[in-house]
Amino acid sequence: MSEYVVRFLLGGAVVSAFAMLGDILRPKTFAGLFGAAPSVALATLGIAVYRHGVDYAGLQSRAMIAGAVALAVYSVVVCHLLIRARLRAAPATMLSLAVWLMIVCGLLAVAGGQP
Template identity: 45%
Template sequence: MKSLFEICLKAVIGGLFVVCFALVAEAVQPKRLAGIFAAAPSVALGSLIVTVAFKGHHDAALAARAMGIGAVAFTAYCLVSVPALGRLGALRGSATALVAWIAVATAIALIVVP
């Protein structure tokens, strides 16, 4: 069970990283690349830092691996959702993309996780 201190610390560090990444995004040219510095990477880094501090490198490595799997699966979701929404409509297209996300995430997890 996570302690209240750990949860608050993750929120504060994640918020600080969001602010720092937002500042970097403002400085990046062209602005099309600013999305690379969106909130997700900054919150992930903050979470990993707190995980290392409270639980050690092993748990942080597991969390980082899961984040990588999720990122690849989300990419598959995005690639499937664009054509699926156009062809199948909002509900069925979103459901199709979600199935693709689950399938990719499960397949990679079965291959990567021992």
């Protein structure tokens, strides 16, 4: 239970710091970008280092990087399917999700992680 409290407090503090950074930067759309994912990832990695050691945190960070790269490709594929192929949202999302899964599993296999 105490791990969840630490994660909550640490995550909240880092989210607040990133939100302040996003509020300072221009354009204001950076506030949303900096508000969630990087801060939660940093809090999770901090807890992983503390609880499980640096090797486990390294594995977690490789998985996060693979997921981020796959998400970028997913976003591009969704946009192309929606705009150029004129697919509806549900089929475009499902096809792109399959692309995301293939990319993230491939990247994890190459990086030595466990897909």
